[in-house]
Amino acid sequence: MSIVKMKLATVHAGADQFQDVLERCVSYAQFHPEPAAHLINDENGGKALQDENVYNEYLNQLKNIGHSVGFELKAGPVSRSYEEAEIEAFIKEVNEQFAMIADTHELMTLTDNDEIALEKVRSYGFEAMHECQYISFGMGRLPAESFKKLSLIEKKNFVVEELHKSGQYVWILYATSNTFVKEVRKCMESLFIEEIPIPRIDGKKILEQYKEKLTEVYSYCAYTSEIRKLYRYVVQVQDDYQLAGFVPAKTADQFVRLFDGLNVRVDLAEPETAPQLVPPTMLHNAWLFRPFEMFVEMYGLPNYHDLDPTPFVAVTFCLLFGIMFGDLGQGALLLIGGLLLEKIKHNRLAGIVGRAGLTSMIFGFLFGSVFGVETLLNPVHQSLFGVREKLFEVMDASATMPLLIGAVAIGAVLILMTMIINIYLNIKRKEMAEALFSQNGVAGFIFYGYIILFLIGMFMPDMLPFNPGSKPLMILFIGVPVVLFFMKEPLNGLMKGEGLTPHQGWGNFALEEVFEVLEIILSFVTNSLSYLRVGGFVLSHAGMMLVVMTLVKMTGNAGPVVFVLGNLFVMGLEGLIVGIQTLRLEYYEMFSRYFVGNGKKFTMISSENA
Numbered sequence: 001m002s003i004v005k006m007k008l009a010t011v012h013a014g015a016d017q018f019q020d021v022l023e024r025c026v027s028y029a030q031f032h033p034e035p036a037a038h039l040i041n042d043e044n045g046g047k048a049l050q051d052e053n054v055y056n057e058y059l060n061q062l063k064n065i066g067h068s069v070g071f072e073l074k075a076g077p078v079s080r081s082y083e084e085a086e087i088e089a090f091i092k093e094v095n096e097q098f099a100m101i102a103d104t105h106e107l108m109t110l111t112d113n114d115e116i117a118l119e120k121v122r123s124y125g126f127e128a129m130h131e132c133q134y135i136s137f138g139m140g141r142l143p144a145e146s147f148k149k150l151s152l153i154e155k156k157n158f159v160v161e162e163l164h165k166s167g168q169y170v171w172i173l174y175a176t177s178n179t180f181v182k183e184v185r186k187c188m189e190s191l192f193i194e195e196i197p198i199p200r201i202d203g204k205k206i207l208e209q210y211k212e213k214l215t216e217v218y219s220y221c222a223y224t225s226e227i228r229k230l231y232r233y234v235v236q237v238q239d240d241y242q243l244a245g246f247v248p249a250k251t252a253d254q255f256v257r258l259f260d261g262l263n264v265r266v267d268l269a270e271p272e273t274a275p276q277l278v279p280p281t282m283l284h285n286a287w288l289f290r291p292f293e294m295f296v297e298m299y300g301l302p303n304y305h306d307l308d309p310t311p312f313v314a315v316t317f318c319l320l321f322g323i324m325f326g327d328l329g330q331g332a333l334l335l336i337g338g339l340l341l342e343k344i345k346h347n348r349l350a351g352i353v354g355r356a357g358l359t360s361m362i363f364g365f366l367f368g369s370v371f372g373v374e375t376l377l378n379p380v381h382q383s384l385f386g387v388r389e390k391l392f393e394v395m396d397a398s399a400t401m402p403l404l405i406g407a408v409a410i411g412a413v414l415i416l417m418t419m420i421i422n423i424y425l426n427i428k429r430k431e432m433a434e435a436l437f438s439q440n441g442v443a444g445f446i447f448y449g450y451i452i453l454f455l456i457g458m459f460m461p462d463m464l465p466f467n468p469g470s471k472p473l474m475i476l477f478i479g480v481p482v483v484l485f486f487m488k489e490p491l492n493g494l495m496k497g498e499g500l501t502p503h504q505g506w507g508n509f510a511l512e513e514v515f516e517v518l519e520i521i522l523s524f525v526t527n528s529l530s531y532l533r534v535g536g537f538v539l540s541h542a543g544m545m546l547v548v549m550t551l552v553k554m555t556g557n558a559g560p561v562v563f564v565l566g567n568l569f570v571m572g573l574e575g576l577i578v579g580i581q582t583l584r585l586e587y588y589e590m591f592s593r594y595f596v597g598n599g600k601k602f603t604m605i606s607s608e609n610a
Contacts, residue, residue: 002284002308003281003282003283003284003302003304003306003307003308004248004249004250004282004283004284004602005248005249005250006246006247006248006249006271006279006280006282006304007246007247007248007249007252007268007269007270007271008244008245008246008268008269008270008271008273008274008277008279009031009244009245009246009247009252009255009256009266009267009268010242010243010244010266010267010269011025011242011243011244011259011264011265011266012240012241012242012264012265012266012267013240013241013242013243013262013263013264014239014240014241014263014264015239015241017241017262017263017264018234018241018243019227020262021241021243021259021262021264022227022230022233022234022243022605023227024258024259024262025230025243025245025258025605026226026227026230026605028255028258028604028605029604030247030248030251030255030604031245031246031247031255031604031605032245032246032247032280032602032603032604032605033230033233033243033244033245033605034233034244034245034246034277035232035233036048036049036232036233036234036235037232038276038277039235039242039244039277040235041276044235044237045237045238046235046236046237046242047235047236048231048232048234048235048236049231049232049234049236049241050231053225053228053229054084055221055222055224055225055228056225056228058087058088058091058217058221058225059218059221059222059225061091061095062091062214062217062218062221063218065091065094065095065098065214066214066218071207071211071214073214073215073218074215074218075218075219075222075223076215076219077219078219078220078223079216079219080216080220081220082217082220082221087217087220087221090213090217094210094214097206097210098206098207098210110196113141113164113166113169113171114141114171114196116163116164116171117139117141117163117164117171117173117196118139118196118199120163120164120173121139121163121173121198122204122205126198126199126200126201127200127201129198130198130200133178134177134178135175135176135177135178136175136176136177136178136181137173137174137175137198138173138174138175138176138184138185138188138195138198139163139171139172139173139174139195139196139197139198140171140172140188140193140194140195140196141169141170141171141172141193141194141196142169142170142171142172142188142191142192142193142194143168143169143170143191143192144165144167144168144169144170146191146192146193147162147165147170147172147191149191150191153187157176157177157180157183157184158174158175158176158180158184158187159174159175159176160172160173160174161173161174171196172193174188230605233245233605244274244277245605246271246277246279246280246602248282252268256268271304278304278600279304279305279600280304280599280600280601280602280603281301281302281303281304281599281600281601281602282602283296283297283301283308283310285308285310285311288314288355289310289311289314290310290348290351291342291348291349291350291351291352291355292310292313292314292317292352292355293310293348294348294349294352295313295317295352295583295586296308296309296310296313297601299587299591299595299597300595300596300597300598300599301597301599301600301601302595302596302597302599303596303598303599304599304600305428305429306425306428306429306596306599307421307424307425307428309421309591309594309595312417312421313586314355316414316586316590317352317356317582317583317586318355318356318358318359319359319410320410320534320582320585321356321359321360321578321579321582322356322358322359322360322361322362322363323359323363323407323410323534323538324533324534324537324538324541324578324581324582325356325360325363325537325541325574325575325578326360326363326364326366326367326369326538326541327360327364327367327369327370327371327372327541327545328360328361328364328365328369328370328377329364329369329370329371329567330360330364330371330567330570330571330575331357331358331359331360331361331362331363331364332357332361333357333571334353334354334356334357334360334571334575335354335355335357335358335360335361336354336357337350337353337354337357338350338351338352338353338354338355338356338357339351339354341353341354342354353575353579356579365377366391366392367391367392367394367538367542368381368390368391368392368393369394369542369545371545371563371567372545372546372548372549372566372567372570373549374390374393374395374542374545375390377390378390394538394539394542395539395542395543395546400535400539403535403538403539404532404535404536406535407531407532407533407534407535407536407538408528408529408531408532408535410531410534411527411528411530411531411534411589412448412452412528412531414531414589414590415448415524415527415528415589415590415593416445416448416449416452418440418590418593418594419440419441419444419445419448419593419594420445421593421594422434422435422438422440422441422593422594423435423440423441423442423445425594425596426438426441432495433488433491433492433495436484436491437484437485437487437488437491437492438485438488439485439520439523439524440593440594443480443481443484443485444481444485444520446477446480446481447477447478447481447482447485447524448524450468450473450477450478451478451524453468454468454469454474456468457469482517482521485513485516485517485520486513486514486516486517489502489509489513490502490509527589530585530588530589531585531589533581533585534585537574537577537578537581540574541570541574541578544570544573544574545566545567545570547566548562548563548566548567548569548570549563551566552566
């Protein structure tokens with residue numbers, strides 16, 4: 001349950017083998033390459049390879065040729081290699097041949113039925129028909145009624161073959177001697193024939209001759225173009241061609257074995273040996289937490305050297321969602337439906353819904369609610385907890401205030417927890433001023449924590465062994481942190497050896513910081529009150545189900561239908577709203593306190609990413 005540890009892998013190859021290295025890297029799913037520009041410096045004197053990709057131009061030319069004759073080119077396995085001159089000569093040849101086909105296609109606009117009829121004429125040979133010295137051929141579609149009239153013509157100077165017919169038309173081929181051509185054409189025109197020119201060349205035949213090689217050349221150009229796009233990752237240092245990137249530490253040995261049989265060298269090192277490179281972030285969590293990586297990625301990936309917040313997000317999201325959407329029956333449906341969709345569709349959001357459904361069931365059990373029926377679990381509660389009716393009656397007026405206070409208390413605990421995470425991360429980053437003096441650092445933790453103790457002491461004085469309202473304690477745990485908030489910037493400069501005086505001068509600094517401190521104090525209040533929504537949505541959910549149950553009683557025999565539809569409606573609407581509100585709490589009240597999100601995504605080597 002952490003960020004995957006990386007190794008920096010550098011592959012050294014000769015001029016004759018670096019393309020083979022690229023080919024093998026593309027087939028390896030866990031290699032994140034670094035652009036050559038990140039690796040070149042004055043010390044190694046390296047240079048980036050020229051990334052001029054002539055094969056991309058060849059691809060475009062071949063696509064245009066195929067498009068001109070209605071042939072869609074698709075890249076397949078590469079059977080052999082081609083020299084550039086060989087490819088250019090082939091493109092020139094097919095351009096000349098296919099230009100004639102394209103010209104013919106531009107002159108003819110054929111329907112599907114026309115194509116069927118023309119296919120039958122093709123068997124006679126288009127070229128042979130046009131080469132006949134004494135016989136002329138014609139082709140077209142006649143209205144069905146006109147076709148019947150052909151049999152009534154007494155003196156026929158022509159022969160007719162029926163090629164195809166539909167409900168309204170009949171497609172025919174007719175032949176006559178050159179002597180009677182004009183007469184026959186007039187006869188056909190009188191029958192309202194729509195002439196279809198017989199092509200002078202058989203484009204399909206020519207296409208069949210070139211199709212195999214066209215696909216071969218296209219496949220080779222597509223493959224080579226993809227490899228050429230990866231040249232931006234290769235650094236040339238004299239005769240040494242280097243490809244550097246990051247691989248998961250657990251699979252580093254497997255990456256080295258990838259190049260067995262090639263005369264190359266692979267160096268593995270810790271990421272810290274190349275401070276100019278930022279290691280990518282790859283999250284790896286247990287099955288229970290894995291879907292929640294989606295929420296983390298939506299906000300931004302953590303830095304490689306930071307903490308993966310996914311487990312914390314998973315626990316807090318499910319906790320808050322479960323409280324706000326507490327219903328044993330509805331939670332069970334969310335659990336079953338979510339996990340099934342996750343397994344079938346591999347949908348991470350469905351996995352989140354399934355896990356949130358589990359906590360909904362737990363809190364639904366504690367609230368005694370099953371599909372909105374609030375009395376079904378009363379015997380179980382009475383037996384387990386020894387209560388009069390049930391453990392917690394949400395809709396009871398006396399429960400409203402404890403519910404809202406409990407929601408704020410949960411929020412206070414979560415705020416303090418996020419502060420602890422922030423302190424740990426800033427110490428890890430060696431940003432001591434942020435760790436010690438910021439509103440989310442040690443000063444903020446002491447200030448906010450003591451305010452919570454002060455409130456507890458006001459309303460429940462017997463719970464604390466001391467008086468949090470005493471002046472010495474107030475000065476120490478409230479006054480001192482406020483001064484530290486105010487002096488954070490000068491103290492940061494002092495710790496860095498830059499002096500205590502602010503860069504903008506004490507006057508401007510004091511004016512700015514007064515408002516900054518006021519904003520910090522107000523933010524603690526507003527952030528805490530933001531968690532009131534947790535208690536509010538508990539009441540909202542119970543209220544909506546109360547409306548559903550009231551409608552069930554009012555509708556008589558239609559009650560079961562209303563019960564089902566009402567539950568589905570509440571699950572859909574309330575579930576969506578609660579999910580959005582829980583995510584808002586995660587992002588704005590928790591992530592904003594400790595999460596930076598400046599990590600770089602682990603991206604496997606590919607031409608698309610290049």
